[in-house]
Amino acid sequence: MTKITPQPGIMDIALYVAGSSHIDGVSNVVKLSSNENPFGPSPTAQEAVRRAVLDLHRYPPTDHAGLRNAIAEVYDLDAERIACGVGSDELLSLMSQAYAGPGDEVVHTEHGFALYRICALAAGATPIEVSEHERVTDVDAILAACTEKTRLVFIANPNNPTGTMIGLAEIERLADKLPPRVLLVLDGAYAEFVEGYDGGARLVETRENVVMTRTFSKIYGLGGLRIGWCYAPKPVIDVINRIRGPFNLSSAALAAAEAAVRDTAYVEKCRLENARWRAWLAEALAGHGVPSDTSMANFILARFSDESEAEACNQYLQKQGLIVRQVGSYNLPYALRITIGDEASCRRVAHAIGQFKAGER
Numbered sequence: 001m002t003k004i005t006p007q008p009g010i011m012d013i014a015l016y017v018a019g020s021s022h023i024d025g026v027s028n029v030v031k032l033s034s035n036e037n038p039f040g041p042s043p044t045a046q047e048a049v050r051r052a053v054l055d056l057h058r059y060p061p062t063d064h065a066g067l068r069n070a071i072a073e074v075y076d077l078d079a080e081r082i083a084c085g086v087g088s089d090e091l092l093s094l095m096s097q098a099y100a101g102p103g104d105e106v107v108h109t110e111h112g113f114a115l116y117r118i119c120a121l122a123a124g125a126t127p128i129e130v131s132e133h134e135r136v137t138d139v140d141a142i143l144a145a146c147t148e149k150t151r152l153v154f155i156a157n158p159n160n161p162t163g164t165m166i167g168l169a170e171i172e173r174l175a176d177k178l179p180p181r182v183l184l185v186l187d188g189a190y191a192e193f194v195e196g197y198d199g200g201a202r203l204v205e206t207r208e209n210v211v212m213t214r215t216f217s218k219i220y221g222l223g224g225l226r227i228g229w230c231y232a233p234k235p236v237i238d239v240i241n242r243i244r245g246p247f248n249l250s251s252a253a254l255a256a257a258e259a260a261v262r263d264t265a266y267v268e269k270c271r272l273e274n275a276r277w278r279a280w281l282a283e284a285l286a287g288h289g290v291p292s293d294t295s296m297a298n299f300i301l302a303r304f305s306d307e308s309e310a311e312a313c314n315q316y317l318q319k320q321g322l323i324v325r326q327v328g329s330y331n332l333p334y335a336l337r338i339t340i341g342d343e344a345s346c347r348r349v350a351h352a353i354g355q356f357k358a359g360e361r
């Protein structure tokens, strides 16, 4: 038996399963399993990457100042309270590492993003799962779950994979009532899809215990380059900057993200297209007897009568070359999460689900 063993908790981590991208023997597949932007990155971000190629022999800046300033300008934030990471995944993981360890508890919700549990275990802490109310974050349940061991609370708002969200007043109530040692992390991976929602940025500015994370992987269409950022009280930013890799973001990633965040017209176009086809798809599926909660993100969670119907529908969709996401690992075995693609993809998936339902009768 080897004596080389990892820290406690690490072998309790189940490997993260990413949305699949191919089906054996089927060509012309449509990938609707990872909440990617069907239109890709902004043309100006693409151009920035082409230009960055010429300087790839140079190390990137360590302070991310260009990108932080661009984000601060576009979102009207304080650049000193921004830190950038290799996807928001890295920031979630760094915060877990910094603020939780053996004996500490990290709270996440029943259908919360899979990474919260992984980050807690990787830090040696204990993940605590809190129930939701009809697939919506339940502030009172979270407060009731907090003990003197709790150090972090992770909430995605809107949440993945449910697509639901809670209002700022509820978030504020949570931030105010949490025990003093608890840091509330608001994961805003889908915040840009919600018109008029700041992801909790203003709460960050007025409190010591709130952090907001954001990503370039969803509406900005840059998942392949791995860029995220967080907005946090200065002491938290100081902690993150001490433990992150000094060159964590590549020069190509920084250049792409800066161009992408400045192309606000492109983001607005993507937001509107998403809202339009999300409403269309939800209605089309409801018409076929497949309900979903009102989604605020770029996917919908389609509900079936039970696990076996969801599984059968998933298989039927695969045969049609449509890849959606099974969410059994999120305690939602009766549902499928479907990313809002472009018009043609939405029509294809609605048609296929209609055929599947008709075939059952």
Ligand SMILES: *Cc1c(COP(=O)(O)O)cnc(C)c1O
Residues within 6 Å of the ligand: 035, 086, 087, 088, 089, 090, 113, 156, 159, 160, 187, 189, 214, 215, 216, 217, 218, 223, 226, 227, 228
């Ligand atoms: C996609 C997603 C992220 C983003 O991860 P990146 O590492 O930035 O690509 C974070 N949180 C949630 C809830 C997500 O769905």
